[in-house]
Amino acid sequence: MSVSQRLAKTFVRWEAVLVVLLVGVFILNTSLSPFFLRRINLLNATYNFMERAIMALPMMLIIIVGEIDISVAGTIALSSTMMGLAMQAGASIPVMVIVALGTGLLAGMLNAVIVLKFRVPSIAVTIGTMSLYRGIAYVILGNQAITGYPRELATVGQGVVGNGMFPIPLAIFIALAAVFGVVLHRSRLGRCFYAIGNNATAARFSGLPVDRYKAALFSLNGLVAGFAAVLLTSRILSTRPNIATAWELEVVTLVVLGGVAITGGKGSIFGVILSVFTIGYLRFGLSLINVPSQVIGIITGLLLVGAIILPGLFEKLSNRMIIDRQLIPDIDSETTTIDA
Amino acid sequence: MAEVVRLEDVRKYFPGVKALDGVTMSIRSGEVHALIGENGAGKSTLVKVLTGVHSLTSGTVYVDGAPVSFRSPHDSQAAGIAAIHQEASMFPNLTIVENIFMGHHLRKASGLLDWAAMKTRTRELCGRLSLKISPDTLVRDLSVAQRHQIEIVKALSIDARVIIMDEPTASLSLKEIKELYELVRKLREAGTAIVFISHKFEEIFEIADTYTVLRDGKYVGDGRVGDVTTDDLVRMMAGAALDRLFPERTPTIGGIALRVQSLRQAGVFEDISFELHKGEVLGFFGLVGAGRSELMQSIFGVRGRDGGSVFAGAAELKALRPQQAMAEGIAFVPEDRQEQGVILDMSIVENTTLASLKAVSRFGFPNRKTELATTERLAKRFSLRASSLRQVVAALSGGNQQKVVLSKWLATEPRILILDEPTRGIDVGTKAAVHSFIGELADQGYAIILVSSELHEVLGMSDRVLVMKEGRLVAEFDRDNAEAEQVLGAAIGATTAQRGA
Numbered sequence: 001m002s003v004s005q006r007l008a009k010t011f012v013r014w015e016a017v018l019v020v021l022l023v024g025v026f027i028l029n030t031s032l033s034p035f036f037l038r039r040i041n042l043l044n045a046t047y048n049f050m051e052r053a054i055m056a057l058p059m060m061l062i063i064i065v066g067e068i069d070i071s072v073a074g075t076i077a078l079s080s081t082m083m084g085l086a087m088q089a090g091a092s093i094p095v096m097v098i099v100a101l102g103t104g105l106l107a108g109m110l111n112a113v114i115v116l117k118f119r120v121p122s123i124a125v126t127i128g129t130m131s132l133y134r135g136i137a138y139v140i141l142g143n144q145a146i147t148g149y150p151r152e153l154a155t156v157g158q159g160v161v162g163n164g165m166f167p168i169p170l171a172i173f174i175a176l177a178a179v180f181g182v183v184l185h186r187s188r189l190g191r192c193f194y195a196i197g198n199n200a201t202a203a204r205f206s207g208l209p210v211d212r213y214k215a216a217l218f219s220l221n222g223l224v225a226g227f228a229a230v231l232l233t234s235r236i237l238s239t240r241p242n243i244a245t246a247w248e249l250e251v252v253t254l255v256v257l258g259g260v261a262i263t264g265g266k267g268s269i270f271g272v273i274l275s276v277f278t279i280g281y282l283r284f285g286l287s288l289i290n291v292p293s294q295v296i297g298i299i300t301g302l303l304l305v306g307a308i309i310l311p312g313l314f315e316k317l318s319n320r321m322i323i324d325r326q327l328i329p330d331i332d333s334e335t336t337t338i339d340a
Numbered sequence: 341m342a343e344v345v346r347l348e349d350v351r352k353y354f355p356g357v358k359a360l361d362g363v364t365m366s367i368r369s370g371e372v373h374a375l376i377g378e379n380g381a382g383k384s385t386l387v388k389v390l391t392g393v394h395s396l397t398s399g400t401v402y403v404d405g406a407p408v409s410f411r412s413p414h415d416s417q418a419a420g421i422a423a424i425h426q427e428a429s430m431f432p433n434l435t436i437v438e439n440i441f442m443g444h445h446l447r448k449a450s451g452l453l454d455w456a457a458m459k460t461r462t463r464e465l466c467g468r469l470s471l472k473i474s475p476d477t478l479v480r481d482l483s484v485a486q487r488h489q490i491e492i493v494k495a496l497s498i499d500a501r502v503i504i505m506d507e508p509t510a511s512l513s514l515k516e517i518k519e520l521y522e523l524v525r526k527l528r529e530a531g532t533a534i535v536f537i538s539h540k541f542e543e544i545f546e547i548a549d550t551y552t553v554l555r556d557g558k559y560v561g562d563g564r565v566g567d568v569t570t571d572d573l574v575r576m577m578a579g580a581a582l583d584r585l586f587p588e589r590t591p592t593i594g595g596i597a598l599r600v601q602s603l604r605q606a607g608v609f610e611d612i613s614f615e616l617h618k619g620e621v622l623g624f625f626g627l628v629g630a631g632r633s634e635l636m637q638s639i640f641g642v643r644g645r646d647g648g649s650v651f652a653g654a655a656e657l658k659a660l661r662p663q664q665a666m667a668e669g670i671a672f673v674p675e676d677r678q679e680q681g682v683i684l685d686m687s688i689v690e691n692t693t694l695a696s697l698k699a700v701s702r703f704g705f706p707n708r709k710t711e712l713a714t715t716e717r718l719a720k721r722f723s724l725r726a727s728s729l730r731q732v733v734a735a736l737s738g739g740n741q742q743k744v745v746l747s748k749w750l751a752t753e754p755r756i757l758i759l760d761e762p763t764r765g766i767d768v769g770t771k772a773a774v775h776s777f778i779g780e781l782a783d784q785g786y787a788i789i790l791v792s793s794e795l796h797e798v799l800g801m802s803d804r805v806l807v808m809k810e811g812r813l814v815a816e817f818d819r820d821n822a823e824a825e826q827v828l829g830a831a832i833g834a835t836t837a838q839r840g841a
Contacts, residue, residue, distance in 0.1 A: 188697045188704050195694055198683045205642055205672065205680045206695040206748065207662045265685060 014259035014314050018274035025278055029285035036285070040165055047158070047235065049280035050169035051076075051228040052247055056254040057180045058221040060272050062122075063255050064184070065214055066197045066264030070126040071111060072225045073247035074133030079103040079229035081137040084146030084239040093153055100233070101226040107133055108222015112215040122218075130248060137241040146239040157234030169231055173276075181269035189213070197264030246297070253300055254279060257307035279303065343405070344369050344501050344533045345390070345421065350399035352385055352557075355737060357765060359385040361557040362399075367502055372524060372534045374548035374565065378577050378828065379628050379793035380764070382557040383537055387504055390535075391423045392416035422495035423504040430487060432480035437462045439479050440494045465493045468530075469523055485516035492523060503527065504535040509543060510629075521547055539627055539832055541570045555579050571825070574832075578795060578824035586800030587779035593803065594618030596653075597756050597787035598670075600639060603648030608634045609811040612648070616756070616789060621782045623802030624791040626831050631811040632791045633675045636758050640672040641665045652756065666695065668756075671749035675760040675791070677738065681745040684734035688726055689715045691733050691744050696751040718747035722773065739770030746777070757781065760791040775801060795828055807831050 029036040036042070046053075055072055062069050083100040091099065111129055115122045159168045184190040195203045196210050204210045233239055258275035260267030279300070286296050345367040352360040360382045367373055377383050388394040389401070392410030400407050403419045410416045430439050441458045448454045462475040471489055479487065488508055495503045505524075509517045524534060524547055536548055544551065545565060552562040553576040560576045598616040603609070609631040616622050624632045637643035639650050641662040650657040652668035665672070674680035682691055692715040693700050700710045715729050722743040726736060733744055742762065749757065759778070763771045778801055782788050792798045798805055805822045807815040807830040815830035817823075 186705055188701045188706055191690065191694075191697060191706060195683050195686065195690070198685050199679070201680050202683050203694075204662070205674050207666045208694070209663060 014310075015268065015271050015274060017310075017314065018258070018271060018278060022274060022278045022281070025282045025285060029281060029288070032285055032288050036288075043165055043167055043170065045281060045284040046170045046173075047167055048284060049276070050167070050173050051232045051235075051244075052250050052254060053173050053276040053280065054169070054176060054231070055221075055224055055228050055247070055251045056258070056272055056276060057176055058217065058224045059251050060180070060255045060258070060260055060267060060269070061184065061193055062217050062221055063252075063260050063262065064197045064264055064267050065193050065217060066200060067115070067122040067214060067217070068126065068252065068262075069108075069111060069218060069221045070123065070248045070252075071107065071130040071133055072221060072228075072251060073244040074130040074135075074137075075104050075107040075222055075225035076229040076232060076244040076247065077137040077241055078107060078133040079226040080233045080239040080243060081140050081146070081241065083229065083233055084149075085140070087149055088146065093150065096153070097230050100230045101223060104226020104229065105219055105223040107225070108219040109215075111222065112218035115218065116211050116215055134241065141239070141241045143241075147237065149233065149237045153234045154237060155234070157231045157236075169235075172231075177269060177273055184269055193217075194265055197261075197266070199265075249304065250279075250300055253304040253307060257303055262308055275307075342369050343367070344403065346402040346405075347386075347389075348400045348402065350386075350389060350401065351397045352389060352394055353397045354765075355767070357767065358557050360389065360397075363552075363554065363557070363559045365552050365559070365562070367533045367535060368550075369501065369533045370528055370531045371549045372528055372536050372547050374544045374551040375535055375537045375554070376544065376551055376573060376577060377554035377560075378795055380556075381554040381577070383554060384506075385557070386554070387423055387506060387535075387537070390416065390421055390502075390504060392421075417498055417500075420499055420501035421504070422498060422500035422502070423506065424488060424491040424495065424508060425506055430479050430490070433478065435476050435478055436473060436482075436490055436493075437475040439490060440465075440475075440497050444498060461497065462493065465496050468496070469493065469526055483516075485512050485519065488512070488520065489523065492527070500532070502533045502535065504537070506537045507539070508536075509538065509540070517543075541573065541832065544573070545570075553577060574825050574829055578828050586797075587776045589779045589783055591619055591621070591782060591803045592785075593620050594785060598639075598789075599651040601649045601651075603635070603638065603645055603650065605634065605638060605643070605645050607811075609638075609808075612813055614806060614813065616787045618755075618787050619782055619785050620804065621778060621788045621790055621802050623798035623805040624789060624808060625795065625798045625805055625827055626793070626808035628793060630808040630831070632808050633760050635808070636672065636760050636789065636791060637674070639665070640670060640758060642672075666752060666754075669754045670756045670758065671695075671752055671754035672758045673742075673745050673749055673760060673762055675764070677741055677745060677765075682733045682741050685732055687732055688719070688724070688729045688736075688744055692718060692747045692751055695748050696753075699751070714751055715747070718750055719743075721750075722747060722777070737767070739766035742766050742770065742774070746774070754786070756787045756789075758789045758791070761793065762790070763792070763794070763797060795824055799824060799827065809833060 026037070059069065059072065079100040082103040083096045086096045086099040107129070111122070111126055114120060114125045114129070156168060160166055161168055161171050184193065192203065192208050192213060195206070195208060196213060200210055232243060236243070254275050255267070255272055256262055257279065258267065258272035260272065283296055286299070343366050347363055347365040350360055350363045351358070363382065363386060375383050375386065385394065389396060392413045392415050395411070396409075401410070402408065408419060410419070431442065434442075437455070437458050440462055446454045446457045446461070459475045466473060466475075469489070469492065471493070473482070473486060473490075479490065482490065492503065508520060512520060524536070527534060536544070538544055548565045550562065551565055551568070551573070553560040553573065555577060595618055596615050597618045601613050603612040612635055614622070626632050634643060638645045638659070639657070641657060641660055641664060645659050652665065652670060655668050657665050657668065662672075678684065683694070689711050693706065693711045697706055700706050700714055712729065719726070719729060724743045724747070725740055733741055736744065746762070763774050766774075775797070778788060778790065790798065790801055799822055802822070803819050805817040805827055806813055807817070807827060809831055815827070817827055
């Protein structure tokens, strides 16, 4: 590749577009509030979207292997409910956390079993379990809320690292994103995930345990949803059956806007991180000027649709720019062999 | 009888493959013309040329004596040529009349669809063929045989004068086949020209008037069916003595490497038992659909089984565990390169190390230098042609993609290689390279299964040939007594060769 091609490839990358979007959101927010760019405000704003950000990490892997999990928000409601029941039964904070994580893990494992044993598309299965998990929360709680969580629980979801001002959820997200990034882009597992997402049959024919990996990812997704339930419960110190409503779509939006192909096999951690902050700060800015949540919902929906269409368009554009300048030598040489 | 369609010196080249190489054929009205040839002889390509799916590299197609050039299936239909495919392509949830007139609905003067007229026409056409089916029946409620009949009615509805039937009896019962013959005879009497593709000689002698034999895309012979015998046709299909070069080798056959016992999968393959030895190339010949690929997939563990066992050395291989087969040193180059072999959007390096990632990894992380070194070594061994090893496989030609698949499996350091159609659709140069590679490995003591639908490849490469037909092993030949005609005859069922006979 020549220098100009490499430049073209870099600048027509989806991540570059996300950087532009993020800068745009910052400019918008600064014009709405001159205090936005203060470090403390930038950091505090993240409390609102870190649960979803963390959930986007395993969702990224699930979508890369060509599956999807729509039940994550329902899992949060169920995990938080179970955590509340544990609290009412007198459990300590560590036990409450274990109950929430365990509930999430079980929910994820159930998804895995149904999808892989019965060979049903994961989108159909998890739309069903989405209603199932949240339905159980509604049956248990009715329209009641569970409150009375111990103040100490708030340290996780509302606290800061040490005595500074760095939010604990943000620190957790950064640490997890680093782990997920290394796994996805550097490890053998990550390589297998891309292979499965691109061509599951060829991956299976190459001896990769495709079903086992997928089962592990669904379970991991449930576990992380359980962890997100801990963070959320700790932040709002209450449980209602309708918490985290419609988060599944927001989490999928984060992943897809991050450039992960909804059809699997493509995507990077950098794109997902950029899209987390772009959407997070966009929603924060919109709420600063009191845009009603319904309108924010409309904007999120449009972003999701745009996110599905645009990365593909960009790739086509970027490929065209590169192919224009590149002769494919292989085909030419191949034909000459035959005629000889 | 009048000549409806004439092909003259028709050629169709794909990169690396001469699918049709100078075919001349005359299709006359009121005649059933059998098109004969082994798998890959060019029959399907010929059909695709006639139906406007493929354009020609050179040569001319004449319709009623005038040269034509079909740019699309639509052009070919307009000229009165219709094809009825092996897998009937219909809309199961629509009615017969909706299926028949799909794409050429009759309209009233107002522009609305004239269903009454379409139904009347359907009844009339069915009547002409003495079919008693209501036009309002949903296609999904029809049997396979009835669907074939409706496809024929559909062909008549566009006034087809040439109807191409590609293995029309493949999934029919005896009674249904009789009915189909009746139908074909009626069409013939009405002056329709019929091109009849079949592997079954009984059928050809029962129904066909004339024949054309193709081999390797070339015209071999034609004539009246009454003037030839089955043996004549088999001889024409198989060709003269081996006219291609295969590596010379003196095999040293060792101990048993793989043993398969009474393996079966209901409806796919039955009662399969054989042994594969070290240093041996064991050829599997058969027609497409004989169950060879499915058998190999089951042995390797990517397809289930209903009974029987597979042993690699002392270890028994369990169903659906390719990892276990790989651990016992089995490598499997699958039939469908693009779907099962390579991952098109990943690089040559990533494809090459996919089946041996553990070997190039440390603590679960692939080492890029080791990966590149492994890939470079294998790419050199196979003379892979690529601008960079980081290039995606999609950008490679078929032959080079196959080299990547072979590299992937050689990287696993196997002892047993199962190669399923390893040279299908690749250029002659790569083909020769694959052949010499197979010879080298066998000489080094590898045990090799070579599944191929190309008779000469099987005969030229194998130390022993097993023939499969309809899911069963029907014959076994040693290298010395494997004659082309007998092997082909066993696969087709023209002779009564029995296994071990």
